[in-house]
Amino acid sequence: MSAGLTARRVARLGMLGGMGVIYLALVGMVQTFDGVRLVGDQVTLGRVLLILPPLSAAYVLARPRIVAGEAVKPDGRAALVGGAIIGVTGGALVGLSIVVANGLPERFAAQKIFTSVTPALISVVTFDRAIAPGIGMLVVLATVAGAAGAGLAVLGWKIRRPLITGLLVVLLLSMLQNVFRVMIGQLGLDTAWLYSVRLGGLTYIGAILTFAVPAGISAFWANEGITLRQRLSGATREGQRQVRLLAVAAVGLLLAVLPFLLGSFLSAVLGRVGLFLLMGLGLNIVVGYAGLLDLGYVAFFAVGAYAMGVLTAAANSGSSIHVGMGFFEAVPIVVLLAAVTGLLIGAPVLRLRGDYLAIVTLGFGEIARVLVTSDALKSFLGGAQGLIAIPAPSFTIGGLNVDFRDPQPFYYLVLVFCVLAGFVSYRLANSRIGRAWVAMREDEQVSEVMGVSTVRYKLLAFATGAAVGSVSGALFAVQIGSLAPTSFNILISIQALAIIILGGMGSIPGVVVGALVLVGIPGFLTEFETYQLLIYGAVLIGIMLYRPEGLIPNVRRTRELKEEDRLQDAWSKGAPDAEPATISWEEAPG
Amino acid sequence: MSAVLEVRGIAKLFGGLAALSGLDLHVEEGEIVSVIGPNGAGKTTLFNSITGLYAPDEGNILFEGRSIVGLKPSQITKLGISRTFQTVHLFSNMSVLENVMVGQHCRGRAGFVASVLRLPAQRREEQRIRERASHSLGFFGARLSGYRQDQPAFVLSYANRRRLEIARALATEPKLLLLDEPTAGMNPKETQELTDQIWRLRKELGLTVLLIEHDMRVVKGVSDRVVALDYGKKIAEGTYEDVAHNEQVVEAYLGKKAVG
Numbered sequence: 001m002s003a004g005l006t007a008r009r010v011a012r013l014g015m016l017g018g019m020g021v022i023y024l025a026l027v028g029m030v031q032t033f034d035g036v037r038l039v040g041d042q043v044t045l046g047r048v049l050l051i052l053p054p055l056s057a058a059y060v061l062a063r064p065r066i067v068a069g070e071a072v073k074p075d076g077r078a079a080l081v082g083g084a085i086i087g088v089t090g091g092a093l094v095g096l097s098i099v100v101a102n103g104l105p106e107r108f109a110a111q112k113i114f115t116s117v118t119p120a121l122i123s124v125v126t127f128d129r130a131i132a133p134g135i136g137m138l139v140v141l142a143t144v145a146g147a148a149g150a151g152l153a154v155l156g157w158k159i160r161r162p163l164i165t166g167l168l169v170v171l172l173l174s175m176l177q178n179v180f181r182v183m184i185g186q187l188g189l190d191t192a193w194l195y196s197v198r199l200g201g202l203t204y205i206g207a208i209l210t211f212a213v214p215a216g217i218s219a220f221w222a223n224e225g226i227t228l229r230q231r232l233s234g235a236t237r238e239g240q241r242q243v244r245l246l247a248v249a250a251v252g253l254l255l256a257v258l259p260f261l262l263g264s265f266l267s268a269v270l271g272r273v274g275l276f277l278l279m280g281l282g283l284n285i286v287v288g289y290a291g292l293l294d295l296g297y298v299a300f301f302a303v304g305a306y307a308m309g310v311l312t313a314a315a316n317s318g319s320s321i322h323v324g325m326g327f328f329e330a331v332p333i334v335v336l337l338a339a340v341t342g343l344l345i346g347a348p349v350l351r352l353r354g355d356y357l358a359i360v361t362l363g364f365g366e367i368a369r370v371l372v373t374s375d376a377l378k379s380f381l382g383g384a385q386g387l388i389a390i391p392a393p394s395f396t397i398g399g400l401n402v403d404f405r406d407p408q409p410f411y412y413l414v415l416v417f418c419v420l421a422g423f424v425s426y427r428l429a430n431s432r433i434g435r436a437w438v439a440m441r442e443d444e445q446v447s448e449v450m451g452v453s454t455v456r457y458k459l460l461a462f463a464t465g466a467a468v469g470s471v472s473g474a475l476f477a478v479q480i481g482s483l484a485p486t487s488f489n490i491l492i493s494i495q496a497l498a499i500i501i502l503g504g505m506g507s508i509p510g511v512v513v514g515a516l517v518l519v520g521i522p523g524f525l526t527e528f529e530t531y532q533l534l535i536y537g538a539v540l541i542g543i544m545l546y547r548p549e550g551l552i553p554n555v556r557r558t559r560e561l562k563e564e565d566r567l568q569d570a571w572s573k574g575a576p577d578a579e580p581a582t583i584s585w586e587e588a589p590g
Numbered sequence: 591m592s593a594v595l596e597v598r599g600i601a602k603l604f605g606g607l608a609a610l611s612g613l614d615l616h617v618e619e620g621e622i623v624s625v626i627g628p629n630g631a632g633k634t635t636l637f638n639s640i641t642g643l644y645a646p647d648e649g650n651i652l653f654e655g656r657s658i659v660g661l662k663p664s665q666i667t668k669l670g671i672s673r674t675f676q677t678v679h680l681f682s683n684m685s686v687l688e689n690v691m692v693g694q695h696c697r698g699r700a701g702f703v704a705s706v707l708r709l710p711a712q713r714r715e716e717q718r719i720r721e722r723a724s725h726s727l728g729f730f731g732a733r734l735s736g737y738r739q740d741q742p743a744f745v746l747s748y749a750n751r752r753r754l755e756i757a758r759a760l761a762t763e764p765k766l767l768l769l770d771e772p773t774a775g776m777n778p779k780e781t782q783e784l785t786d787q788i789w790r791l792r793k794e795l796g797l798t799v800l801l802i803e804h805d806m807r808v809v810k811g812v813s814d815r816v817v818a819l820d821y822g823k824k825i826a827e828g829t830y831e832d833v834a835h836n837e838q839v840v841e842a843y844l845g846k847k848a849v850g
Contacts, residue, residue, distance in 0.1 A: 423706075424706050427705055427706045427707075427708065428702075428705055428706060431700065431705035431712070431716070432695060432698050432700050432705065432715070432716065432719065433700075433701075433702065433705050434705075435684075435688060435691055435692055435695065436692070436695055438681065438683075438684055438688075439681050439684070439692040439695075442681040442682065442683060442684065443679055443681060445643070445663075445679075446675070446679040446681070447681070447692065448662070448663045448664050449641055449642075449643065449663045449664075449667060449673065450664075450667060450672075450692055450693055450695065450696075450758065450759075450762060451664050451667035451668055451693070451695050451696030451762050452664055452692065452695050452696070453662065453664045453665075454664070455662075460702065464702075
């Protein structure tokens with residue numbers, strides 16, 4: 001069969017699907033996430049994980065394959081059958097493992113290696129039934145999932161996109177039910193129709209509505225969106241400006257009232273998202289704009305935190321230096337100090353590129369960690385004990401005491417700095433400086449020959465990135481009130497980098513989404529915390545494979561590319577002299 | 591006439607190989623000079639030395655009477671020397687207009703504060719950069735104007751990439767333009783068009799041009815003077831006719847063609 005529906009491939013994907021399920025069960029995700037009720041008490045996140053691997057495997061099977069340079073779509077019916085067989089194979093493999101795991105004698109002690117294999121897990125994967133009917137049900141569900149996965153791939157994107165949109169909205173609303181339930185409740189609206197109190201998760205009606213409405217909108221958009229978009233882009237400059245202003249105002253209003261809607265605990269999570277967003281914005285300048293891969297970004301975070309700590313802490317902080325400055329007086333000094341550090345780290349690595357730069361900066365990050373822990377600087381930075389007694393700024397307004405360490409005021413403090421950093425990034429990106437950075441990223445030597453002083457712009461990128469990162473550190477010091485040197489490890493650098501890779505290098509909205517997904521979701525969903533690094537790894541591999549430009553790549557460029565065909569037609573009609581285009585763009589997202 | 595560019599006895603060694611050895615060359619203001627020679631004769635090394643990518647091991651290079659040896663490429667560009675590359679090196683993910691705007695970079699001065707606050711001076715400068723970049727593209731008429739300005743550079747046809755490189759070099763507002771095989775890979779019609787344009791560079795923009803070229807029709811068509819290199823040395827110099835009939839040149843370079 002030309003489209004790759006061979007028995008061999010089906011069997012292999014089926015096995016992969018089954019092994020995926022077994023893996024998720026063995027690392028304990030299935031059981032942990034069984035507690036996350038999505039719809040009613042029957043659809044749990046753990047159960048979704050049971051059918052997701054065969055579904056994905058079947059989707060992969062039925063995707064159009066490139067054969068001799070042409071995309072060949074598999075035959076629809078054959079693909080469905082293939083998907084179902086994948087489901088059966090995968091389900092059977094899992095069933096077999098359940099039988100083996102259940103039949104193992106006590107003394108075999110499989111639990112010593114696979115600590116997650118417990119009677120509780122077995123009851124989760126058999127849907128709280130006896131072994132035989134449980135496995136039967138698993139196989140049936142996996143088969144349906146396999147056929148559904150293949151079906152999704154076979155259907156055109158006009159049908160697939162609304163379906164996936166709807167499912168994602170349901171997943172989002174149900175996974176983040178803690179957030180939305182509180183928010184809707186705060187607005188004084190009834191949540192009982194959407195979230196079931198008795199069963200947990202969405203109500204069935206709520207689930208159907210939250211699936212149908214976004215799916216409908218998405219379908220409408222797929223059919224009518226082109227005309228709407230054309231009308232929007234055809235609108236006058238003034239009109240576009242108004243639309244944009246309106247959007248900014250709406251987002252601004254939402255951000256302003258968010259802490260009141262979310263309450264204290266969730267605001268604290270948002271504050272944490274803000275800290276990482278700030279770091280992401282700073283790192284985005286270094287990596288996204290200037291193309292300098294910096295793996296030691298934690299150094300600037302540490303400089304900011306310790307500088308703020310030393311400058312503002314009380315006399316008994318653990319440092320022999322006592323300055324006792326206020327937060328707002330200290331911020332400019334911290335930023336300046338960090339910018340100088342950026343120059344100091346940037347200067348020796350000017351000649352390095354790519355991998356070599358990454359390794360050297362990784363070293364600088366470690367040096368920062370060693371320095372703050374060391375006894376040599378103990379009298380200044382507190383050594384292994386760290387610093388304590390770092391005050392948070394506070395003021396009293398109308399008898400109301402506002403302490404910026406409290407989650408809600410802290411959120412506003414972080415928000416202000418995030419907006420500021422975003423503004424600076426945006427303005428820099430769209431200026432002579434931003435162009436010089438992009439040119440340098442594209443081809444360092446050529447940009448130098450074209451008159452861009454690469455030394456100067458590399459140093460500027462390091463200094464600016466360092467300054468933004470240090471603000472994040474300074475705010476961190478304020479939020480925690482004490483600094484432990486162990487907080488400044490390489491994971492911080494990796495997390496900041498993961499945020500901009502996920503969101504899209506060089507894209508400010510991308511950084512926002514990256515921070516929300518990678519810091520926000522684990523923060524809102526405590527079940528995720530254990531698996532945070534595992535999920536980071538999986539997400540990064542997935543992004544690198546399927547969407548290396550990130551979730552929200554440089555928006556302007558995507559828009560240009562989409563508009564191109566239209567403009568080209570118009571141009572060639574008006575100007576017969578124009579050469580025909582040599583490259584056409586892929587029709588629609590596949 | 592005064593020499594815009596004067597190369598005095600430069601040598602460049604790569605390991606034991608002398609890419610250039612004791613080369614002298616001068617280019618007068620308003621001249622169009624072609625450098626020819628077989629592959630490996632040191633032509634591109636000469637360009638790289640003039641633009642500061644290589645530091646010559648010996649000798650001196652004077653631009654308008656001032657030594658430019660030891661300056662960084664960006665500083666040399668700012669003084670007024672610009673170039674294109676033998677293998678096209680565009681910023682392929684930037685738009686056509688942005689590519690040329692990078693060329694204008696060295697004629698701007700807006701810094702960090704001005705860019706973040708969008709001070710009036712910075713806005714005027716940005717406007718000027720945009721206009722001049724457009725103007726540079728306009729040198730090639732409709733080829734690089736209109737909707738093409740907003741296309742990413744990588745969608746351009748091969749000939750248009752070469753043109754864009756020239757436009758980008760023009761945007762740096764040079765006095766001396768170095769063209770490294772500007773017609774390589776172009777068809778005869780495009781080659782003829784570019785030959786005319788090299789004339790226009792001098793006539794309309796008052797540029798001095800030094801070019802490396804393999805296509806003898808182009809060399810014949812544009813050159814006031816031809817310099818032939820072989821093994822990093824100058825083996826002949828003069829009008830096209832002189833050089834083309836020089837025995838050494840025929841032997842080193844055209845000879846292969848004449849025999850084959």
